[in-house]
Amino acid sequence: MSDLPDTNVLEVDNLSVSYSTEGGELKALRDVSLDVPRGDIVGIVGESGCGKSTLISAIIGLLAPNARPASGAIRFRGEDLLGVNDDKMRALRGDEIAMVFQDPMTSLNPVLTIGRQMRDIQYRLPDSKAEKNARSIRMLQRVGIPDPESRLHDHPHQLSGGMKQRVAIAMALMMKPALLIADEPTTALDATLEVQIIHQLKRLQEDIGCSILFISHHLGVIAELCDRVAVMYAGEVVESGTVREIFHAPEHPYTRMLLACDPGAISERTRVLPIIRGFLPDLVDLPRGCVFRDRCDSAIEACSDKPPLQVRGADRLVACHRAGETP
């Protein structure tokens, strides 16, 4: 069970992060809790502005300069990352915790060769240049890049988007991290490539035995890839559980609406695509009660009080007063 600390690679515990802005304190994350069990792939879904990026930045210790010190805990293999110094955090990044970013077009350095960049991230190893290159070539081979040896001499602009993202994955997994954080790694790619990359990622994850925190707004990809999923809305986790539970029996109204809006789930021909009416609440001046109340169709009197996370089923959490009622 996920309660035992040694089975979780990552435990985010009541994490709150705010930014100082001109308009006031922007509360980007509020009491977010999330576990990533060893060897699992955990998805995070949510629309833009739900705090996904802040969560990632907080985990890898690269919050924007205007972020206030975070409260709560981020435990990586039992150690609270919020307490470690910059050098220790930097030692973990790229070695134990690796990242794949959203836009492969801009996430590689444009003026250095692929080989150089791949060698550079092995800077902690005492190996010779030739050994590092050999490791890079093996890794490029594993992510399915043809003729990897000559790719080392290429610059990023000489590769296609899909190739670049494969390179980025190869770079991230080269040091065999315990945790890979993938921030919408397939959003910038076309659909067929997306499927290929997802399968590749899953295979590599099984080979290497790492855990993945997979951020996406593409529900189909989450369903395909992940074991567990957390749904975020306006800086809070509103529902989390196994993919099966969340996708087959969503309990939070936001999750239900999100699933209904997924173009992949729409089977009938329609002129009007479903939307969630209204806008995200102002994170500087938060409304009282449930954050989703203003956009919720099933809001009741009780929703003016903040709903606590209720444990529903094996280890599923829902933050809704009406959880459990049949919709």
Added chain:
Amino acid sequence: MLRFITRRGALSVLIVVLAVSLLFGMIHMLPGDPASVILGPRATPALRAELNERMGLDRPFIVQLGRFLGNVATGDLGEDPFSRRKVADIVLEQLPFTLTLVFAAIAGATLLGVPLGCYSAIRRGSWLDRLAALLSVAFIAVPSFVVALYALMFFSVQLRWFPAIGAGDSGDLADQARHLVLPAIALGLGWIGYIARLVRASMLEVLEENHVRTARAFGLPERVIIGRYALRIAILPTVTILGLGIGTMLSGALFAEIVFSRPGIGKLLYESVMTRNYPVVMGSVLVTTVFFVACTLASDIVNALLDPRLRESEGR
């Protein structure tokens, strides 16, 4: 890359030819004919006609230009009518002094300006950043001849740290270096701040780019991220500006050479303009033009070496 260099090189040659033709035309249109300058006001018409014929000045303009260009191509810049020496020799004698001065000024300004710019970008808003901003604007605003005069008065006359005039004894490198310090400061001072501002601005831009975030996410040391990943991109505009800036520096060198009574192209040009020595004026301006074009070509090539995307877009 070779293709890039060939194309840019050919373009540079074309620019030089155009510039030289323009220059030739300008000199040609100046009032007063060279024959009376060379022979003096009391020369007989027959003597003038003879000289004009000997120098080819009676031929049509286009023929003269063609001959001039042909001569330039073979390294013949004509003859100084006063000393009867070859202009090419006179100019090449003075060129090393100016080159040393300009490169010393550029090198000093770059070595100080680039790290200062990087520091200002990383520690934005720190007291050093603010001070650098203030001093940069101040130093850019002051013309180099004013800096030269004050440097001369303060460091040579008052403190007696550095010699005031000349370029030092030939053969004595230490003496030459001591003579180089003040003129180089006078010429390069404004550039330190200019380069620092440029590097700071582009560094701030580059540090916001996604690939820097990637490098950080891989835990690369900050000095590698700044020095290798970011600076290589952030330096590109500065390299371009430096290539062009050497042109302005050449005119700045003129003042520095006059104030410090230092030999060099600037001083040569000044003296030959004063004595209406047109062939030498022509020769010095021509060599300066070639040097300037060569510098912009060099900066283009350096940029292409630093940024593979530039090579590609030109190479096709």
